[in-house]
Amino acid sequence: MVDLQDVRAAAERIRGVANRTPVMTSTTIDRMVGANVFFKCESFQKAGAFKFRGAFNTVSQLSEDEKARGVIAHSSGNHAGALALACSMLGVKAAIVMPRNSPPVKIAATRGYGAEIVFCENTVESRAEVAGQLIKKHGYTLVHPYNDERIVAGAGTAALELIEDVGELDHIYAPVGGGGLVSGTAITTKSLNPQTRVIAAEPEKADDAYRSFRDGRIYPSVHPDTIADGLRTQLGEVTFRIIREHVDEIVTVAEDEIVNAMRILWERMKIVVEPSGAVSFAGVLKMKAALESSRVGVIISGGNIELDRFFKSLLG
């Protein structure tokens, strides 16, 4: 299993390459929660999300032969952009399989980082088939978005920096989708301060991790109709094992709680956070009675959100 040494090694690999993102605080929010809240803002990470940490950590460890052949992923979200950017920095070819109906802005962003986009139909089968054919033909290495120890170790570097910067915490919150971020957060936090409570926050409308944690087996994510598009995935074997061992609790939040948390972050802290990125703070707001006067770390996972309609409306 991943341990603190793996996280520290990942931190060395990404040093000077990934952004050491700022920890932000707000007296208004502290008053609102009744605690000292430290936000680790991965929205300011390269490619706009924590995903870059794990992607760079993984690709930089590939063999020379694997690097020469290139990597592949299927994603239309933050993993795609992060992997494309990490590969372009490392001189490795990246092919990203995306559904044909992906938002043009995401296609453009991923292509902008130098990846080759390969379109598939919007089904699990088509995605796997297209990726499988390309792997067979070109010998690409598949980089999974979360079910990989190198990805988890990379993700854990965010909590490592947070704790280095602000010291010991009583609670730490991270969102859970596939579980890469919260498992990396949990390993790092529990290794440094075993008494810190690690809480995963998840949308009610995509509560497969909550049920999996409760029942001890991985449930699939079925029709996860949540605004938090980054958290629609299900846990993997690697992340589930870590979560069972190191996470204390999973809290679920409603859609309006997610939007409310996001709105507070935008209006009060003036940071652009995507819905998935606000889920951890929605968990804090929901559980604030249990947090009184404590020190709370919150990982804001990313800031990639489609703003086209908003800006068009501004011009009238």
Next chain:
Amino acid sequence: MVDLQDVRAAAERIRGVANRTPVMTSTTIDRMVGANVFFKCESFQKAGAFKFRGAFNTVSQLSEDEKARGVIAHSSGNHAGALALACSMLGVKAAIVMPRNSPPVKIAATRGYGAEIVFCENTVESRAEVAGQLIKKHGYTLVHPYNDERIVAGAGTAALELIEDVGELDHIYAPVGGGGLVSGTAITTKSLNPQTRVIAAEPEKADDAYRSFRDGRIYPSVHPDTIADGLRTQLGEVTFRIIREHVDEIVTVAEDEIVNAMRILWERMKIVVEPSGAVSFAGVLKMKAALESSRVGVIISGGNIELDRFFKSLLG
């Protein structure tokens, strides 16, 4: 006239009270502009804009008698919130005269900082009349939003921090409305590095400062129909004198250039910036041919923008 010593004295007064806002950079934007761009993000200032610097600097210098009687301002913008917050920190009563039809969110924010809101009609006459009556009755001291040397010196502390943090600049951009921010920026910058070019950026649709600068006399701001609501005011005698002496150039930008600059700041830097706050960067984008490979400072003046409609649309 205000000098660097006044700015340094203001910096001492606001130390530990105002936020020392972060200087942010983006490799994507550097590539886009072809220069090293350093953003001084006053959107992260207390009450969401640079205005808090001047407001606190001014109120903290009032006599005990003036403090005991209280202050008044007419504003429905960032000056109102900044003054209300500064007064609440200093235990001074603040009355803010606002048009009856001001956005409810602005009224609530200013009231939230502890100010008394006094409504007037939406005309210059009504505003002056209401304020005049209150001053006569209560002995309030009027705090002007920009035409005051203490306000200018306070505003200049943003550029002071920026230059302290990143060193000498080749160019520095600030928006111009009433001229408080750019005159404070110009005094600070030219005192520290006389060869740095100071550029004021202004909306084309509110180009009274541009014309005033060109013709050597203050023009009123007539029907300033720009999205940059913080820049609809006209220069004052105090700020105009400083601008004529210390600003090198005024650049005007179109509405779509303002929205485009704002969009880049939101999407690429993940910071919430109000339209007025993006005008300086719009000036940079417009003049980028003249900035090649140089070091450019950009003051982002604030981040207060109404997001009600945006968040309602998210919940469907």
